[in-house]
Amino acid sequence: MDLSDSVLDHLRHVAALPDLSGTRYELESEIGRGGMGVVYAARDRELDRRVALKLLDMALAGEAKLIARLEHPAIVPIYETGALPDGRAFYAMKLVSGAGLDGYVAGLPSLAKRLGVIRRVGEALAFAHARGAIHRDLKPQNVMVGDFGEVYVMDWGVEAVAGTPGFRAPEARLDQRSDIYALGALLAFVLPETAPPALRAIAAQAMNPDPDARYPDAPALLADIERSQEGLAVEAWSEPWWHRLRRFGARNAEKAFQIPGYCGVPRSNRQPLSEG
Amino acid sequence: MIGYRMRGNPDTAIGGPSGQFPSTRLSLLDAVATGVPDEALERVIALYWKPVYRFIRLKFHKDNEDAKDLTQGFFTSALQRDFFVRFDPAIASFRTYLRMAVERFARSQYAAATRQKRGGDVEFEPLEEQAATSESPEQVFEREWQRQLFALAVDELRAHCEGYGKQLQLRIFEAYDLADGERPSYAELAVRHGISETAVTNHLAWARRTLRGLVTERLRGTTSGPRELHEEMRRVWI
Numbered sequence: 001m002d003l004s005d006s007v008l009d010h011l012r013h014v015a016a017l018p019d020l021s022g023t024r025y026e027l028e029s030e031i032g033r034g035g036m037g038v039v040y041a042a043r044d045r046e047l048d049r050r051v052a053l054k055l056l057d058m059a060l061a062g063e064a065k066l067i068a069r070l071e072h073p074a075i076v077p078i079y080e081t082g083a084l085p086d087g088r089a090f091y092a093m094k095l096v097s098g099a100g101l102d103g104y105v106a107g108l109p110s111l112a113k114r115l116g117v118i119r120r121v122g123e124a125l126a127f128a129h130a131r132g133a134i135h136r137d138l139k140p141q142n143v144m145v146g147d148f149g150e151v152y153v154m155d156w157g158v159e160a161v162a163g164t165p166g167f168r169a170p171e172a173r174l175d176q177r178s179d180i181y182a183l184g185a186l187l188a189f190v191l192p193e194t195a196p197p198a199l200r201a202i203a204a205q206a207m208n209p210d211p212d213a214r215y216p217d218a219p220a221l222l223a224d225i226e227r228s229q230e231g232l233a234v235e236a237w238s239e240p241w242w243h244r245l246r247r248f249g250a251r252n253a254e255k256a257f258q259i260p261g262y263c264g265v266p267r268s269n270r271q272p273l274s275e276g
Numbered sequence: 277m278i279g280y281r282m283r284g285n286p287d288t289a290i291g292g293p294s295g296q297f298p299s300t301r302l303s304l305l306d307a308v309a310t311g312v313p314d315e316a317l318e319r320v321i322a323l324y325w326k327p328v329y330r331f332i333r334l335k336f337h338k339d340n341e342d343a344k345d346l347t348q349g350f351f352t353s354a355l356q357r358d359f360f361v362r363f364d365p366a367i368a369s370f371r372t373y374l375r376m377a378v379e380r381f382a383r384s385q386y387a388a389a390t391r392q393k394r395g396g397d398v399e400f401e402p403l404e405e406q407a408a409t410s411e412s413p414e415q416v417f418e419r420e421w422q423r424q425l426f427a428l429a430v431d432e433l434r435a436h437c438e439g440y441g442k443q444l445q446l447r448i449f450e451a452y453d454l455a456d457g458e459r460p461s462y463a464e465l466a467v468r469h470g471i472s473e474t475a476v477t478n479h480l481a482w483a484r485r486t487l488r489g490l491v492t493e494r495l496r497g498t499t500s501g502p503r504e505l506h507e508e509m510r511r512v513w514i
């Protein structure tokens with residue numbers, strides 16, 4: 001028989017839908033798809049709540065279980081893993097209400113809030129890396145910022161995922177340092193045009209094409225961001241002397257204000273060294 | 277050359293009336309390696325005859341008869357055992373490998389015809405211009421591959437339903453999933469067949485699950501192994 005284009009497309013779609021018979025879930029709608037699989041919104045009939053249901057090849061089920069063991073406030077909790085009658089694996093996870101990081105940044109949050117998201121992502125990475133898991137596909141679409149400001153890193157990778165251009169490290173074999181590269185790319189993504197050069201330098205170091213020249217781990221990167229926020233020198237940037245002086249002035253405005261006093265300068269003529 | 281019998285009428289039922297697959301579910305390369313190359317060839321012909329024919333028509337601007345002759349020529353002379361042995365899944369998918377082989381075959385036929393006619397009035401000539409379609413010949417090839425893949429699976433689903441007393445499931449599947457225009461509602465189908473709406477959706481779910489399995493098995497039989505199968509499945513499902 002000859003199938004028309006519309007029938008063919010319909011069959012390609014419906015034959016891919018998960019058959020949830022025999023499970024506690026009821027399909028609602030597709031909410032996303034990526035290199036690793038398709039995600040559906042579904043209803044858990046037993047607990048009467050909505051969940052996100054991710055479908056995978058059965059070959060990837062083992063790694064899905066590893067991801068399911070990652071319990072961290074910034075990692076989407078996995079409720080259950082299982083197999084469908086058609087042989088595909090699935091896992092049910094918390095259905096997060098909020099925006100992807102790209103949508104969040106479009107709302108023009110403050111620099112501090114943007115860096116707060118990066119901190120949470122970095123903490124999740126550090127947690128996962130310590131347990132032998134890597135993300136492999138960190139990108140703005142895989143970071144959700146919830147309605148209450150909570151941050152979730154989603155779509156933890158499995159072997160088949162190859163990363164996303166712009167966020168994928170150049171090396172062929174991805175490891176934890178590849179996640180550091182992606183975290184740097186994520187930092188560069190959230191920085192506004194007016195961001196301090198030290199932060200851009202941190203992102204650049206994390207994205208160094210040579211994995212050995214990047215930060216050794218996520219905490220080291222986060223520590224440099226924190227130093228930048230506190231007005232301290234950062235590992236990633238050899239700042240010019242005048243910049244160092246300005247930073248010193250900004251951190252020590254009060255002390256600088258007092259220096260002339262020790263030098264006998266009248267109080268009315270005293271100016272801070274920095275504009276702050 | 278591997279012997280086989282071309283099936284199907286000479287025009288529209290290209291690739292065989294049913295394209296029945298042997299029951300084995302070996303991958304393509306396993307089938308060749310384990311001494312059943314005829315079977316591997318049958319699988320390839322059933323799935324690819326029509327895509328190759330359409331590709332040749334568009335790519336080289338051949339009319340129906342010439343395209344059929346070239347397609348026939350490709351499958352009867354170019355597709356020998358070495359063809360499978362030379363296939364390296366690390367370089368390209370089998371589908372891409374086959375399409376490129378078709379191109380090489382067609383161009384070599386052109387060169388032979390040119391020599392024979394001393395560069396004179398040769399009909400076969402690769403043309404830059406495309407047929408009146410927005411899709412490239414390569415896109416049409418992939419589309420026809422998908423169409424044939426599902427058409428064969430639907431044929432097999434029908435045979436399965438007939439053989440296992442699943443006529444009701446088949447009728448509901450045909451009425452809903454094969455409808456080319458407006459689809460009936462689940463309620464309409466329930467009234468029509470005197471069953472509940474839940475039964476309608478259950479029958480549809482069964483038919484789709486079975487169809488998915490049949491498509492997967494056909495893909496398994498025409499790919500080199502699990503990795504290529506996985507990649508091809510990602511291209512098939514929407």
